[in-house]
Amino acid sequence: MLSISMDVNKYMADVMEYNNKMIEIRRKIHENPELSYNEFQTAKIIAETLRSFNINVKENVGGTGVIGLLKGTDGKTTIGLRADMDALPVLEENNVEYKSKNNGVMHACGHDAHVAMLLCAAYVLSKHRNELKGNIKFLFQPAEEDGGEGGALPMIEAGALENPHVDHVFGLHILNDFPIGTIALKPGPEMACPDSLKIMIHGKGGHGSDPANTIDPIFVGSQIINAVYGIRSRYIDQKEPVTISICSVHSGTKDNIIPDDLIMGGTVRTFNENIRSKIKKLVNDTVKNISIAYGASAEISFKDNAYPVTYNDPEITEEVVKLLSGINGIKVVDSGLLLGGEDVSRFLNKAPGTYYFLGTKNDAKGLIYSNHSSKFDVDEDYLKFGALSHIDIAMYFANK
Ligand SMILES: [Zn+2]
Numbered sequence: 001m002l003s004i005s006m007d008v009n010k011y012m013a014d015v016m017e018y019n020n021k022m023i024e025i026r027r028k029i030h031e032n033p034e035l036s037y038n039e040f041q042t043a044k045i046i047a048e049t050l051r052s053f054n055i056n057v058k059e060n061v062g063g064t065g066v067i068g069l070l071k072g073t074d075g076k077t078t079i080g081l082r083a084d085m086d087a088l089p090v091l092e093e094n095n096v097e098y099k100s101k102n103n104g105v106m107h108a109c110g111h112d113a114h115v116a117m118l119l120c121a122a123y124v125l126s127k128h129r130n131e132l133k134g135n136i137k138f139l140f141q142p143a144e145e146d147g148g149e150g151g152a153l154p155m156i157e158a159g160a161l162e163n164p165h166v167d168h169v170f171g172l173h174i175l176n177d178f179p180i181g182t183i184a185l186k187p188g189p190e191m192a193c194p195d196s197l198k199i200m201i202h203g204k205g206g207h208g209s210d211p212a213n214t215i216d217p218i219f220v221g222s223q224i225i226n227a228v229y230g231i232r233s234r235y236i237d238q239k240e241p242v243t244i245s246i247c248s249v250h251s252g253t254k255d256n257i258i259p260d261d262l263i264m265g266g267t268v269r270t271f272n273e274n275i276r277s278k279i280k281k282l283v284n285d286t287v288k289n290i291s292i293a294y295g296a297s298a299e300i301s302f303k304d305n306a307y308p309v310t311y312n313d314p315e316i317t318e319e320v321v322k323l324l325s326g327i328n329g330i331k332v333v334d335s336g337l338l339l340g341g342e343d344v345s346r347f348l349n350k351a352p353g354t355y356y357f358l359g360t361k362n363d364a365k366g367l368i369y370s371n372h373s374s375k376f377d378v379d380e381d382y383l384k385f386g387a388l389s390h391i392d393i394a395m396y397f398a399n400k
């Protein structure tokens with residue numbers, strides 16, 4: 001059994017010193033939401049706030065990304081704390097004093113709160129910089145909601161995880177699937193890799209009365225759908241969480257014409273890189289071989305920029321669970337597998353760490369709407385726990 005000797009609650013007084021300011025920052029960003037890759041004002045607020053704490057700041061990292069570096073006393077390790085900062089194309093339906101002023105754009109996923117909590121943590125950590133052996137790198141990333149290219153990769157390519165080299169990355173997401181007072185996470189795979197798939201089948205069109213003189217792409221396509229669905233049930237371990245769905249099929253123009261081509265699209269969701277590549281290969285072989293068998297040809301493409309599986313390092317996560325369980329007022333629960341994808345996975349694949357969820361659903365306050373809803377809002381009284389969790393993790397891992 002692992003023991004965490006650190007008193008995890010000792011920084012709560014410092015968090016409370018900054019609590020009003022943290023909520024003020026959250027509301028300011030909430031009022032002025034910016035879409036993926038356009039987080040200019042948000043980045044400016046972040047950079048100015050970090051500088052006011054005497055933290056070294058780099059702006060425009062891989063786009064609008066901002067990095068703050070707080071140097072530790074020996075600098076032998078560097079811990080990365082990550083927050084995303086983009087909003088969504090959603091028309092806000094909340095009637096709150098901090099309602100979005102940018103019509104049709106809304107912080108409906110809590111990234112405004114992510115920024116505010118990490119800035120609060122930066123305040124407290126900078127105040128206690130003499131207690132930190134390792135460095136702390138604050139990673140504010142653009143475009144998490146993009147779903148494809150995303151903001152993490154351009155930041156990594158711009159050197160975000162070097163000079164100094166980041167050993168571990170940690171981050172958190174507000175999630176209204178979980179009630180106030182909870183932090184949810186799990187070791188190993190936590191969030192899915194959402195691949196999207198396109199299949200084109202080329203046949204030979206002709207008269208509907210004379211199929212023998214055609215290569216019917218609709219017939220070939222129907223065989224392919226059945227066979228592709230067989231992959232999950234016959235070739236993948238039944239205990240593996242996998243979904244394969246063909247969600248669109250387009251072909252043909254008229255009742256008496258056999259068309260030339262058919263196109264279909266779908267989604268493949270996996271939690272395991274080996275299973276993911278196994279399915280890709282099986283889909284490829286199945287589609288190609290069935291097409292050849294019927295005299296047709298096929299093109300298959302997987303959009304190759306899907307976010308990878310979000311993977312929590314098991315050993316580190318065990319320590320994080322112990323650590324966060326020590327916070328008064330917080331219960332750590334098992335998140336189970338989540339089918340969403342997360343750009344943080346790109347940081348975690350380079351610098352193993354943990355990603356966890358802060359519950360802010362509060363039935364009593366009517367804060368019941370899920371992330372991405374036009375009525376989504378967070379319980380601001382619980383942001384202090386998110387800030388404290390960043391601080392605890394940073395203090396523990398930078399002094400290990
Ligand atoms: Zn989101």
Ligand SMILES: [Zn+2]
Nearest residue numbers: 109111144173
């Ligand atoms: Zn989000």
